[in-house]
Amino acid sequence: LDAEAALRHLDPPLQALGPAVPRFGGVVNSVRGDGIMALFGVPVACEDHAVRACLAACDMIDAAQRLNDPNISIRVGMDSGEVVIRPIGSDASDYEATGVIAHLANRVEQQATPGSAFLTGRTARLARGHVHVASLGRVPVKGLSEPLELFQLLAATARPTWEARCSVHALNSFVGRDAELHQLSAALERAALGWGQVVTLWADAGFGKS
Numbered sequence: 001l002d003a004e005a006a007l008r009h010l011d012p013p014l015q016a017l018g019p020a021v022p023r024f025g026g027v028v029n030s031v032r033g034d035g036i037m038a039l040f041g042v043p044v045a046c047e048d049h050a051v052r053a054c055l056a057a058c059d060m061i062d063a064a065q066r067l068n069d070p071n072i073s074i075r076v077g078m079d080s081g082e083v084v085i086r087p088i089g090s091d092a093s094d095y096e097a098t099g100v101i102a103h104l105a106n107r108v109e110q111q112a113t114p115g116s117a118f119l120t121g122r123t124a125r126l127a128r129g130h131v132h133v134a135s136l137g138r139v140p141v142k143g144l145s146e147p148l149e150l151f152q153l154l155a156a157t158a159r160p161t162w163e164a165r166c167s168v169h170a171l172n173s174f175v176g177r178d179a180e181l182h183q184l185s186a187a188l189e190r191a192a193l194g195w196g197q198v199v200t201l202w203a204d205a206g207f208g209k210s
Helices: 003-017 047-067 100-111 121-126 159-169 178-192
Strands: 026-033 035-040 075-078 084-087 093-100 116-120 130-139 148-156
Touching: 003 035, 003 100, 003 116, 003 121, 026 047, 026 116, 026 130, 035 093, 035 148, 047 100, 047 116, 047 121, 047 148, 075 121, 116 121, 130 159
Parallel strands: 075 116
Antiparallel strands: 026 035, 084 093, 116 148, 130 148
């Protein structure tokens, strides 16, 4: 197709993909001829950046399918780690990302089959408990001397971090919390009798409130 005809085909899917990124807290930092690059955890760091990326990937694939165009399918590639970013414009969301991770995400996308999202083992481990993946084993990737462990993203679920951890690891038993558990039980009993209750758990981060 000539440039104008190609643009008419490419614009609808690109416009459909874009909103999925900010919906899950990401930033579209570049739009290429037939794709976009998105960053999560930039400019504000977030511990669940890998989960957000997976949720956005699923949303993008759904959006592309809703276009109902048999000639259009998308591929998504994800990797997680440190990148160097720098602002490249006046807008707060204009960033350029450089580093091995940005390069690998692009390579992973090229490995993906149409209509699917592939992710590295790093991203899969960070999103554990929130995603359902299928192992693809170690796959040769252009530019790397060793094969890379890849997974296909089958589904992603947004749920509290503590709930995701419980689905992966068994909960530890309470130790030395008899008084606190008694207070919670008493509050529950009063609530059952019609007396509204508010219970606040206050402790330093990592103390075991969840």
